[in-house]
Amino acid sequence: MEDEFSKLIRRMNPPRVVIDNDICEHATVILVDGVNGHGLLLEIIQVLNYLDLLITKAYISSDGGYLMDVFYVTETDGKKITDKGTINYLQSTLETKASFVNSMRSSVGVTPSKEHTSIELTGADRPGLLSEVSAVLTDLSCNVVNAVLWTHNARAAAVLHVTDQSSGYAIEDPERLSKMKELICNVLRGSNDFRTPHMSISSNEMMHRERRLHQMLFADRDFERPESPNHKSSRRPLVTVMDCSDRDYTAVTIRYPDRPKLMFDIVCSLTDMQYEVYHGTVITCSTEAYQEYYIKHIDGFPISSEAERQRVIVCLEAAIERRASEC
Template identity: 45%
Template sequence: MMACGSRSNEMVDEFEKLVIRMNPPRVTVDNASDMTATLVKVDSANKYGTLLEVVQVLTDLKLTIKRAYISSDGEWFMDVFHVVDQDGNKLYDGQVIDRIEQSLGAGSLSFRGTDRCVGVEAEAEEAQTVIELVGRDRPGLLSEVFAVLTNLRCNIAASEVWTHDGRMAALVYVTDADTGGGIDDQDRLDRVKRLLRHVLRGSSRDKKSARAAISARASAAPHAQRRLHQMMRADDGNGEDGGGRSLPVVVEVEDCAERGYTLVNVRCRDRPKLLFDTVCTLTDMQYVVFHGTVIAEGSEAYQEFYIRHLDDGAAASDEDRERLRRGLEAAIQRRSTEVLNRSVGTMTKHSH
């Protein structure tokens, strides 16, 4: 039975690949239709996660999405994004336009984000090992983590650290300080994990509140910011409930049974990467966006999504809707706190 099920899944995967090959993604970058923004239109065969991959590419290129119209009902995915650069201008840089077309257009059977780890060139990723850390936030914690790694002859190539509600999640990209390559010695990696868990626990006796893991080589690791969302969502319930600096967020999740959907409305102050955070959460909680409207042209952002769960259709129960509401609210608020980035010998602190 298992072998039969495996063959069935393989047949489905091959069919999806065939559909994509027969209907390759089409991307159009339009600078004529809107006076204030560039329109990026993406049409492709629909598959789970397509919306997140497109938003991820635009976000990694540091573009601001002012409006978006999403439709993926049926076998086809059709989206229109109104985007501007970091200065609020339309896109006239030919290199940026080429990157959009190459990342989202024909020839890319699976969309790829442009950045995996902070501040590191793609060609250096193969040699890096990724360490995942989750624990209680406290003053001096990051310095202690870096000191342990330095003492263990680990060179810190880059890291990204998020903190929210008294909790910390971090991705640290390291190489062997002597060879410059990845760290493959399992005994050494086990020692790294053991000592880092000790540092993360500090004086706390709650061993479950700290976690250190060796994820993968950077070239094979998930998108960094998506992974940080996943780590912090998995850690929900360990926080101190009240960081005090979170932005006011209104998230409404309603049953729309007559249309076979769950309706999600999000209203909050606009900020960079807001759409990535909400779509990332919906995707990782296994919801599919069938229709959506995003408006973020002033100080406030409005997002409306008609969704269904990947397995069970609409989120039918009150418990499911409340879990989804809390997940979206947390994803929006955690980016609103300060994020710490360390990249190859430099330390910068900035707010998202």
């Protein structure tokens, strides 16, 4: 009944998407307002990332069950969006996303496919890991169509798309898939790794790969830094988490050198940790990005303990650092 009532509310309050090239001299302004839902902000940002648009500024507001989000975006060359096809795609896709909050396994630009088999794996990182996995797949007469691998804090996660060498399509033979899983898990199993490696195989991909990699490394607890005196990292993100008792929120601020998809990585982590963003501001300049979010847990309460505060800090740091290893 609650689900049907939510659908009724959305039908009575259709979303509004405005794309304007006149308001700002340097960027295209995109305004989205409508009924809010958990994960909707992430879905909207993911549409922008799918088109390789850069978010230079953003203002987020979603109190009272409704959202009004404003994004200042440019093409990768720093210019406004002028292509009518791109503008029409943005208009229709954002309206669809704002009308129906999809399940957390769905994503823009991703559809179920029988053209390839999707392999997801996590385990201990080491030199040559991807080569060893590829060698196993070659021995099993599989072609690697594409692969994305992230490594962070001595952990590795990868999503690979493979096809049968003879047919060129997805691999569906249960015995062959079972053998593939057994051999790759043996490769993933490190001699000093106390964590069990994980692998799943599917011919029915249903999630954007970068979103999935974030989830896989988060589940693998890559935010736990190795206790090694030789472990060094590049410039750490400056993440602060503060009480905002007068407004009953938790304030999260991030400072980090600006790069594409930074906002996506942060909002993805907050969403997967079951937090809602009620207000937010994103400002970028030539050297640094500043992002500020006012959040609550989906149960409606702000962060209530020092342990939870520290967990949010280390998880956001990990989400920002992961992309540096993308290949």
